[in-house]
Amino acid sequence: MGRVYFAIVNRGKANSVMKYTKSLGIHEGTILQGEGTVRSKILESFGLNQTSKEIVIVPVSEENDKKLHGAIAKKFEFEKQNNGISFSVPFKRWTKESKMMGLEQEPMNYSLLMTVVEEGHHNDIITVARRADARGGTVIHGRGEGVRQEAFFPINVEPQKDTILIVVHNSIKEKVQKEIRSYLDEAKNGKLITLPVVNTTGIFEDSGGVV
Amino acid sequence: MSLFLDKMKEVSKTLIPVVAMVLLLSMTIVRVPTDITIRFINGSLLLLVGLTVFLWGVEIAMDPIGNHMSREVASSSKLMKIAFLSFLLGFLITVAEPDLLILGNQIQSASGDTMNSTFIVYMVSLGVGIMVSLGVFRLLKGMKMNIFMAIVYALILVLGFFVSEEFLAIAFDASGATTGALTTPFVLSLSLGLSTYKGGQGTEEDSFGLVGIMSSGPILAVMLISILSGQKNIQGVAEDYVFLTGIFSPIIDILPIVIKESVFALIPISILFFGFNFVKFKLDADEIKKILVGLVLTLVGLILFLTAVNSGFMDMGRMLGMKIASLDKRVLILVGFALGLIIVLVEPAVHVLGEQIQSVTGGSIPISMIRTTLSLGVGIAIAISMLRIVSPSVKLWYFLLPGFAIAIVLSFFSDPIFVGIAYDAGGVASGPMTATFVLAFAQGAASSIETANVLVDGFGVIAMVAMAPVLSLMILGLIFKSKKVVQLDEHHEFVEEVVSLPQESLAYHFVMVVMKRGYADEIIRFAHNYGVGDATVYHGRGLFEDHSVEIPLMQLELHEEQELVCLVVDSSITDTLATNLVNNERFEKEADISIYVTMSE
Numbered sequence: 001m002g003r004v005y006f007a008i009v010n011r012g013k014a015n016s017v018m019k020y021t022k023s024l025g026i027h028e029g030t031i032l033q034g035e036g037t038v039r040s041k042i043l044e045s046f047g048l049n050q051t052s053k054e055i056v057i058v059p060v061s062e063e064n065d066k067k068l069h070g071a072i073a074k075k076f077e078f079e080k081q082n083n084g085i086s087f088s089v090p091f092k093r094w095t096k097e098s099k100m101m102g103l104e105q106e107p108m109n110y111s112l113l114m115t116v117v118e119e120g121h122h123n124d125i126i127t128v129a130r131r132a133d134a135r136g137g138t139v140i141h142g143r144g145e146g147v148r149q150e151a152f153f154p155i156n157v158e159p160q161k162d163t164i165l166i167v168v169h170n171s172i173k174e175k176v177q178k179e180i181r182s183y184l185d186e187a188k189n190g191k192l193i194t195l196p197v198v199n200t201t202g203i204f205e206d207s208g209g210v211v
Numbered sequence: 212m213s214l215f216l217d218k219m220k221e222v223s224k225t226l227i228p229v230v231a232m233v234l235l236l237s238m239t240i241v242r243v244p245t246d247i248t249i250r251f252i253n254g255s256l257l258l259l260v261g262l263t264v265f266l267w268g269v270e271i272a273m274d275p276i277g278n279h280m281s282r283e284v285a286s287s288s289k290l291m292k293i294a295f296l297s298f299l300l301g302f303l304i305t306v307a308e309p310d311l312l313i314l315g316n317q318i319q320s321a322s323g324d325t326m327n328s329t330f331i332v333y334m335v336s337l338g339v340g341i342m343v344s345l346g347v348f349r350l351l352k353g354m355k356m357n358i359f360m361a362i363v364y365a366l367i368l369v370l371g372f373f374v375s376e377e378f379l380a381i382a383f384d385a386s387g388a389t390t391g392a393l394t395t396p397f398v399l400s401l402s403l404g405l406s407t408y409k410g411g412q413g414t415e416e417d418s419f420g421l422v423g424i425m426s427s428g429p430i431l432a433v434m435l436i437s438i439l440s441g442q443k444n445i446q447g448v449a450e451d452y453v454f455l456t457g458i459f460s461p462i463i464d465i466l467p468i469v470i471k472e473s474v475f476a477l478i479p480i481s482i483l484f485f486g487f488n489f490v491k492f493k494l495d496a497d498e499i500k501k502i503l504v505g506l507v508l509t510l511v512g513l514i515l516f517l518t519a520v521n522s523g524f525m526d527m528g529r530m531l532g533m534k535i536a537s538l539d540k541r542v543l544i545l546v547g548f549a550l551g552l553i554i555v556l557v558e559p560a561v562h563v564l565g566e567q568i569q570s571v572t573g574g575s576i577p578i579s580m581i582r583t584t585l586s587l588g589v590g591i592a593i594a595i596s597m598l599r600i601v602s603p604s605v606k607l608w609y610f611l612l613p614g615f616a617i618a619i620v621l622s623f624f625s626d627p628i629f630v631g632i633a634y635d636a637g638g639v640a641s642g643p644m645t646a647t648f649v650l651a652f653a654q655g656a657a658s659s660i661e662t663a664n665v666l667v668d669g670f671g672v673i674a675m676v677a678m679a680p681v682l683s684l685m686i687l688g689l690i691f692k693s694k695k696v697v698q699l700d701e702h703h704e705f706v707e708e709v710v711s712l713p714q715e716s717l718a719y720h721f722v723m724v725v726m727k728r729g730y731a732d733e734i735i736r737f738a739h740n741y742g743v744g745d746a747t748v749y750h751g752r753g754l755f756e757d758h759s760v761e762i763p764l765m766q767l768e769l770h771e772e773q774e775l776v777c778l779v780v781d782s783s784i785t786d787t788l789a790t791n792l793v794n795n796e797r798f799e800k801e802a803d804i805s806i807y808v809t810m811s812e
Contacts, residue, residue, distance in 0.1 A: 030751050051214050195809055196810060
């Protein structure tokens with residue numbers, strides 16, 4: 001069973017994370033650009049509370065996963081607030097030989113809640129999630145499938161989406177899920193995907209700050 | 212750290228070298244009056260805050276405005292509407308540009324009042340409107356940027372033979388004047404929006420180039436004015452320059468003018484946007500509030516920035532130019548080069564362009580590389596400008612027209628995305644910093660050298676700054692292309708496979724597919740065959756297991772652009788889908804895909 005290691009760091013730091021993973025002999029990985037949110041009443045009321053983040057996604061073995069967690073957290077001082085977090089999701093890498101899907105059971109205390117909504121509505125999700133004691137979230141911009149549309153020049157309409165990543169402890173997972181689901185039901189749009197999380201570093205519990 | 216602090220850090224990184232160098236010069240080889248030095252220091256602080264707030268505001272307000280406006284243009288089904296709307300956008304943002312009016316007045320006085328400044332402003336705006344309109348057509352129609360610009364510059368080259376050197380300089384300066392602090396970010400976001408709506412494989416390349424196309428409008432307009440009116444020579448001499456005195460009084464004198472200019476510059480975009488919002492977009496209150504906050508930040512930032520530059524930087528530039536020129540000519544060229552290297556990075560639009568390159572390419576083009584190349588280009592441009600001031604036998608057109616001619620040739624061999632970026636960089640680099648500080652430096656130098664003409668040599672500096680980055684970035688594009696893995700453009704149709712779907716089960720799998728950029732929509736269509744409905748695509752950068760791209764000289768490992776597709780798949784069909792994806796030869800060989808599967812609730 002493999003893992004996919006996720007690190008959410010401040011913009012500009014992703015390259016050094018990748019450099020470190022290379023030194024472990026892992027020559028692949030993806031970096032996405034995202035936005036974090038700062039908790040500040042004043043900034044929030046003006047909608048000015050975003051901050052630039054990068055999300056590093058690296059497929060790793062279980063053993064490397066542990067190494068990565070320790071080393072990256074130390075290097076970027078994840079014990080301090082706003083410096084970043086990392087977590088791992090158990091993933092099976094599908095190869096030509098792969099047959100059946102089966103995940104062994106591991107102790108999983110955390111979950112990754114991935115909410116996909118229409119562009120511009122990410123703040124709502126973070127607000128409702130916080131109502132259920134989640135700390136905050138990271139927003140990644142994405143898109144849906146492109147659809148051809150005939151205007152004078154043919155254009156490709158790609159529905160723009162925001163994805164909000166929220167990592168929660170399983171003790172509050174259901175509460176957060178409920179809040180998000182009831183928002184999605186009301187908005188009649190969007191979906192929530194919950195993935196298991198095996199390993200975490202960084203600050204997840206206390207209030208305030210950024211995830 | 213909030214966006215504000217991020218931006219402030221970024222701005223201070225570019226500003227500190229400028230401040231350090233200027234203060235070093237003013238304390239060592241030249242003596243600068245104390246009040247000018249203090250004003251420069253105050254100005255730097257004001258500039259730091261102003262530029263930070265400005266960039267912050269631009270990011271919040273300009274992106275959505277550009278996005279909504281471009282959707283209105285791109286989704287139109289009538290050719291005339293597309294043409295008129297884009298013309299209007301180009302015309303309005305230019306006619307309100309304060310720098311253009313200043314240039315108009317300069318031409319008016321230089322021509323001994325035979326040319327009216329209002330006439331010039333309208334002609335130039337007309338030129339920009341037409342070029343923006345054509346630029347939008349190019350983008351939506353998918354015409355290659357290098358071919359388009361080759362035609363435009365061929366026209367400029369031909370016209371160049373019929374105008375005097377003075378007017379050649381004025382024409383290129385006019386193009387620098389129209390790409391102001393506000394217009395450039397707006398046009399950049401407009402072209403980003405348009406290319407997003409156009410979609411397809413060329414999205415990235417199309418995101419750049421509109422600023423470059425737009426800035427050719429004024430060149431053509433001024434050249435045509437000169438040819439049609441028969442005006443060839445500039446008469447008159449520059450008025451004697453009087454340095455401002457005092458520490459705070461210049462700020463107070465300048466502030467009202469700057470406020471007026473900034474408000475006027477912001478009005479056309481705002482009116483257009485809110486007009487359309489009222490009729491068409493009808494955005495909800497939250498979004499409008501955010502855009503309004505962004506616009507206010509943009510305005511405040513612009514006012515602070517322009518005040519800082521005009522009160523603190525101009526006199527300092529002029530003083531340094533005067534003193535160094537009378538000291539030693541070689542030092543002047545050297546200082547000019549060094550100044551060019553660092554000053555361009557303080558230009559507001561350079562920050563905005565960097566941000567856009569980063570988001571469009573998912574960060575796969577390192578911004579530091581673009582900045583270094585821009586710096587080198589502008590450094591050389593200013594060094595050449597100083598050489599021109601020092602020795603009258605060196606003419607502007609020795610560099611200007613051949614420079615563009617070489618750039619056009621290179622554009623056919625350079626990486627396509629760099630072609631757009633390069634043409635944009637010309638307009639981006641010649642912003643308010645160049646128009647004030649660098650120009651003042653050049654004019655100061657010219658006033659100390661007997662053979663130089665302040666008026667004639669002053670014109671032309673901006674032209675050089677607008678040309679050099681085009682060339683330097685084209686060269687970077689050549690290097691980049693030779694290192695990049697070639698991507699296939701042809702469209703591939705699938706043979707529809709009929710898959711018998713098992714009954715729907717309750718469990719779902721989450722499938723993440725990572726691949727080279729450009730294949731996401733194919734993967735999704737492939738998955739549709741298996742009954743997978745919804746998918747989300749993310750665009751980023753990264754490394755692939757079996758190959759990597761390195762640029763040897765700069766010690767850089769380049770990340771390639773990647774796409775990440777997330778699918779939620781019924782657990783009963785995961786095996787079939789994943790196995791067929793892995794075994795698809797095209798995806799394996801060309802797209803370098805890897806597939807990860809996990810449980811989902």
